[in-house]
Amino acid sequence: MSVLSRRTAVVVFAAFACAYFFSALLRAITATLAPTLTQEFVLNASDLGLLAGGYFLGFAVMQLPLGTWLDRHGPRKVILYFLLLAVVGCVLFSMATGFAGLLVARLLCGAGVGACLMAPLTGFRQWLTPAALLRANSWMLMIASCGMVASTLPVQWLVPLVGWRLLFLFLAGGILLSMVVIAWKVPGWDAASGASAPSPHNTGSYEQVWRHPYFRRMVPLGFFTYGGMLAVQTLWAGPWMVRVTGYGPLEAAAGLFWINLAMLCIFWCWGMVNPWLLDRGFDANRLITLGLPLHFVVLGSIIAAGSGAGALGWALFCVSCTFVSLAQPAVGMAFPAALAGRALSAYNLVIFSGVFTMQWGIGLLIDGFMALGLGEIDAFRSAMALFMACSVGSYGWFLSAKSHNEAQHPAT
Numbered sequence: 273m274s275v276l277s278r279r280t281a282v283v284v285f286a287a288f289a290c291a292y293f294f295s296a297l298l299r300a301i302t303a304t305l306a307p308t309l310t311q312e313f314v315l316n317a318s319d320l321g322l323l324a325g326g327y328f329l330g331f332a333v334m335q336l337p338l339g340t341w342l343d344r345h346g347p348r349k350v351i352l353y354f355l356l357l358a359v360v361g362c363v364l365f366s367m368a369t370g371f372a373g374l375l376v377a378r379l380l381c382g383a384g385v386g387a388c389l390m391a392p393l394t395g396f397r398q399w400l401t402p403a404a405l406l407r408a409n410s411w412m413l414m415i416a417s418c419g420m421v422a423s424t425l426p427v428q429w430l431v432p433l434v435g436w437r438l439l440f441l442f443l444a445g446g447i448l449l450s451m452v453v454i455a456w457k458v459p460g461w462d463a464a465s466g467a468s469a470p471s472p473h474n475t476g477s478y479e480q481v482w483r484h485p486y487f488r489r490m491v492p493l494g495f496f497t498y499g500g501m502l503a504v505q506t507l508w509a510g511p512w513m514v515r516v517t518g519y520g521p522l523e524a525a526a527g528l529f530w531i532n533l534a535m536l537c538i539f540w541c542w543g544m545v546n547p548w549l550l551d552r553g554f555d556a557n558r559l560i561t562l563g564l565p566l567h568f569v570v571l572g573s574i575i576a577a578g579s580g581a582g583a584l585g586w587a588l589f590c591v592s593c594t595f596v597s598l599a600q601p602a603v604g605m606a607f608p609a610a611l612a613g614r615a616l617s618a619y620n621l622v623i624f625s626g627v628f629t630m631q632w633g634i635g636l637l638i639d640g641f642m643a644l645g646l647g648e649i650d651a652f653r654s655a656m657a658l659f660m661a662c663s664v665g666s667y668g669w670f671l672s673a674k675s676h677n678e679a680q681h682p683a684t
Contacts, residue, residue, distance in 0.1 A: 276399045280459075284399075285408060287457040288347075288392035289415040291355060291450040294443060295385035296419030298358070299327060299502075302378075303510035303528055304427045305436055307521045313371050317511070321635025324507040326375045328628035330361075330382030332621050336478065338387055339617030343610060346461025347391035348454060354391075355451050358384025362444035366437040382624075384447075389416075390617050395458075397604050397612035403547035406556075409601040410543035413594075417536035420505065424532060428525035481618045486606045489673040490599045491622050492666030497564070498600075499626020500659050501593040505531065507631050509586040516652050517582045527583030534587040538594050546598075556602035563595035564667055571660050575653050634659060 276284065302309070302324040309315060315323065334354070341350045361380030368374045389412060396408045430439055481487055513519040513527050549559065570592045574581040600619055607615040634655045641651035 281400065281404070283457050284395070284459070285392070285411070287450075287453045288351075288388070288395075289412065290453050291351065291385075291447070292388045292392070292412055292415050293419040293422075294447050294450060295358075295388035296416035297423045298362070298381050298385060298419075298443060299416075300420040300423040300506040300528075300532070301427060302327075303507050304424055304525050305431070306507070306510050307514065307524075308431060308436060309374070313374065315371065317635040317638045318632065319371060319635075320511070321507065321632040323371070323374055323378060325503075325628040325631035326378035327382035328502075328624045328631065330379035330384075331386045332382075332624040332628060334383045334386040335390070335617040335621035335624070338390055339478070339614035342387070342390060342394045342613030342617065347387075347395040348458040348460060351387040351391040352451055352455060354384055354387040355447055355454075356384065357381075359444045359447050360384070362440045362447065366440035366444075386620075390613065390620055393601070393604060393616050394613040397616070398609050402605060403550055405605070406546040406550065406598075406601055407543045410539050410546055410597070413597055414536055414539035414543060417532050417539055420532035421529060421536060424525050424529035428522060478614055478618060480611060481607070481615050484606065484615075485673070487603060487615070487619065489670060490603055490619065492669045493560070493596055493599055494619055494622040495626035496630070496659075496662040496666040497567070497593065498596045498623050499628075500630045500663055501590060501596065502623070502627045503630035503634065504586065505535070505590050506627070508634055509583075509590075512586070512652055513582055516579050516649050518579065519582065527586070530583055531587045531590055534591050535594070538591045539597075542594065542597070556598035559598055560595050561671065564593075567592040567595070568660065568664055568667075571656065571663070575656050575660065578649050578653055630659065 302320075306320055306324075309323070310320060313319075338350065338354070357380050361377050361382075361384055364380060365374060365377035368377055392412060393405075393409060396405050400408060427439065434442075509531060510524050510528055513524040514521065519527060567589065570585070570589045574585045574589060577585065600616065600623070603619045604612050604616045637655035637658060638648075638651045641654045642648060646654060
């Protein structure tokens with residue numbers, strides 16, 4: 273049974289969602305600003321990939337200490353301290369005069385928003401029923417899609433009016449506002465969780481997480497498939513539309529808008545149907561097994577189409593890949609509540625290490641293939657083909673590990 277009343281749960285969700293909105297906006301904004309930053313700072317594809325991936329590197333570095341702190345101190349206290357780093361990062365990004373300054377600021381932004389999903393999920397694992405947890409997870413991802421929608425056409429319209437530097441100062445102000453809402457509305461760990469709150473002296477360790485067979489089963493999916501989806505959604509869909517399909521900057525921003533709007537709608541749908549599916553035996557493992565092959569068909573079609581693949585193709589790619597998003601709450605529920613923060617943060621480390629690797633790696637591959645003599649379009653296609661091979665391999669690992677691990681993981 274949920275520890276929080278329905279009314280309180282809605283208020284707590286909204287408070288966390290405010291911060292996660294800005295986290296997602298920061299995550300995806302480089303895709304929209306890519307033409308502007310490339311021109312102003314003379315960036316190549318690998319520079320752009322590293323800059324976008326810097327957010328995810330900073331994010332990933334904080335995940336292991338984050339999990340321990342969440343289990344010991346609770347979501348509210350931890351997220352407020354983290355968000356201060358994000359505010360500093362936004363201010364420094366607005367003041368950057370070179371690539372190094374941009375990269376350091378992106379690292380701080382990523383580190384600062386590293387708790388924006390893990391904090392609520394840790395609390396929800398303690399406060400909500402499994403079905404409500406799956407719904408809350410999907411709707412938090414829907415809020416992320418709202419932030420990504422805001423990072424597209426709205427940003428493209430605002431930049432000529434206020435400039436990208438002032439825009440980052442506005443983001444810093446928005447994050448400060450979200451901190452006020454969280455401090456006001458989210459209850460303390462003990463107050464919300466009562467007697468079931470994890471002990472601050474909990475002795476559980478990350479070794480229990482890393483050695484868990486179910487966690488290991490899900491690692492390749494998180495790194496290559498989930499990480500790759502986010503790498504495309506938050507960066508490479510934009511350059512593909514500009515440099516392969518031939519879109520102009522405004523048209524590319526509109527394409528990103530529709531991609532992220534599609535993601536918003538699909539995560540809303542997941543939140544609505546997940547409890548119903550769970551009641552009928554369609555747990556996370558079964559849905560991933562049945563649904564993820566569609567993602568390979570769509571990505572293969574995009575690669576084959578080349579310059580003929582635009583915003584619609586990438587929207588279908590992202591939507592078809594959302595089956596893998598069910599892996600994260602499933603991992604959290606595979607562990608006792610007292611280890612939920614560490615389990616979720618460890619898996620988040622896997623995902624965002626994958627995003628950093630895929631964002632930078634795709635950029636390196638594009639530059640490398642062009643250095644070998646391929647044209648720009650074929651270089652993009654070849655890089656995406658290698659990403660697809662990694663994703664197919666991760667799905668194969670997931671299937672091959674199924675019979676060995678299924679009995680050790682509770683139904684989700």
